[in-house]
Amino acid sequence: MHSLLTKIIWILITLLGVAAVTGIALNRGEHINALWFVAAALSVYSIAYRFYASWIAAQVLTVDDTRATPAERLDNGKDFVPTNRWIVFGHHFAAIAGPGPLVGPTLAAQFGYLPGTLWILFGAVLGGCVQDMVTLFLSTRRDAKSLGQMARDELGPLGGTAALVGTFSIMIILIAVLGLVVVNAMKHSPWATATVAATIPIAMIVGFYMRFFRPGQVLEASALGVILLLLSVVAGGWIDNHPELRKLFDHEGLMLAWCVMAYGFAAAILPVWLLLAPRDYLSTYIKVGTITLLAVAIIILQPEVKMPAMTQFIDGTGPIFGGKLFPFVFITIACGAISGFHSLIASGTTPKLLINERDIRMIGYGAMLLESFVALMAMIAATVLDPGVFFAINSPAGVVGLAEVDAVAKISSWGFPVTVEQMQVLANQMGESTLFARTGGAPSLAVGMASIFGSAFGEKLLALWYHFAIMFEAIFILTTLDAGTRVGRFMLQDMLGNFWPKMGETSWTPSVVFTSALVVGGWGYFLYIGVIDPNGGVNILWPLFGIANQLLAAIALCVATGILVKSDKFKYVWVTGVPLLWLVVITSSAAWEKITSDDVRIGFFAGAEDLATKLATGNFSPEKAQIAPQLIFNLQLDAWLTLFFVALLWLIVFDMLRVSYRYLAGKSVPPLAEVPHSPSRLIEEWVRD
């Protein structure tokens, strides 16, 4: 009777899922309620979690709940600590969910809501979640080793080096593009700039409180910090209304970019307790709180999605970034569907806390489902805006024209009507002077969130909600930025330490300053170019980031596929092999287009050539002629970088195929590095506190 009931429930969930997905896919012309997206997501996620993830855990990975995990065997009360699974889930989710799933879907909304939504749903359940879960499992079986170490042990030195280089490059590109998103949100917005700037001293106050005033009282200090952050949103509005004070925070993009670089440098050399650790606490609370609030607001309010299912921009002429639907939607939405960066958290960090292997499904697969849901909410927040407004906020001036009249005429001519008055009213409501050409995703997401929150919790506070949303994104973008710069610094010190041991000492001041400056210089360069680029910079940097992130995912899936072959599980090799193949296809074809396309907005070389011709024929205004040589150099550099990424990808794929072939042919391969079984003593009696 009970099993019959269960079956009926699962059949109903399946029917709901099919109805919702086909409803979303086939809807044309009419507005569609956002609740259908939520219904589609929840049913797809539950079916995948209940059946696919369980099957992978039981049949492919054969998780063994009698086996002691590294947390149990190596328990040292510090980093290896057996921890309740809900707590581990919380830590894991907080670590994997950054600004990526908010920005990517917002940009990809230029194709319409459908392509991005389908990729977020199915990419996650078949690709991203599988990658996270399998990596978590493999690292758990290998004393919580990192992805790089596993690649070296299981495939060979080539794999290990590729993982290291891949991680370092993705960090540089990621930080640059996130920095650009923040700069575009702050430029000529005293309110946003003042609020974001205030987050720095607030983090320091919290840091002092936790370290010296009341050591270890994390929650007290965090509560204080959150209150101060909320006050800073209000105070920003006050500064914005003050005729003198507002001038202090009213800056061009370039000036703000220098500030972001100075901040990144300071954060990398200052002690963690002062800035990094407290900022991370605050950003985690604000992030979890806001995402929950957004979910509640969408469910209460059930907003209508106004963006069409697909726009004409699937042909590659989109204003936010150039490139056809295939492969660029899959590159643009990396986090939220599949994100290689997660494999760095799933190996190394999380396995040190895991009590039992049977929780791997919930933590690895489940946390990624939640991240995918965050990406879906970002898609909803972007598509509930009037499409004309969405494009007016996100289209760079280099595409639609600097004058507002030109921009609205151009956008309206695409079939997305919008007027200057409409944009002005909206900007006034949000407490901004203008919302045109704020490329990058953060402002349009903030407008979307503000209008959702505003109608759920009071229209009068729109400007506050808008700047709260900007603060919310900025605070965890800056957290990723300073944490990433620091990690980059450690990696660089580690690498340089091979040649000059003194450089490898992480506390030797000259080495700290030198390597931090190098890392900041690396991403600072791309940020600088992005800011001076009249086409917005995001159109160049975001695809590079997507390619780098997918490269890292491909490395993780290569390690997993190689291990499956070596564990005599060849018949299940498609579980990681198919997502890997898909990543290789999309990354390679995106790279191919970015390198060879004749379209000046897609091909890096074509873009460089076009600029060079225009420069030579004197087609540019003096100020444009001044920056053109830098833009040309940058486009060529980006082309070579793309080529490097894709070469690295193929190298590691071939290395994996080589090892697999040798194993299947009975030749010698690096042995499986799995730690032998030792029985768990933390059995059912374990108090799950």
Place this chain on the structure above:
Amino acid sequence: MLSKIKAAWRVLRRLSGDDAYERYLEHYARNHNVDCLHACDRPLSKKDFFKQWQDEKWHGVKRCC
């Protein structure tokens, strides 16, 4: 209801690391100085423990995109 609130509070403290020192003391009591009669090591003070804990927690990749 009250017990649920208490449980939620415990989860929050655990997630944030608010109770890290208490857990350290428990771990210490369980694993150190079990057999010694005199001249035992003393556990770290809360301030020293927190310093160590915070510095260690921040080594390596901890945040994603």
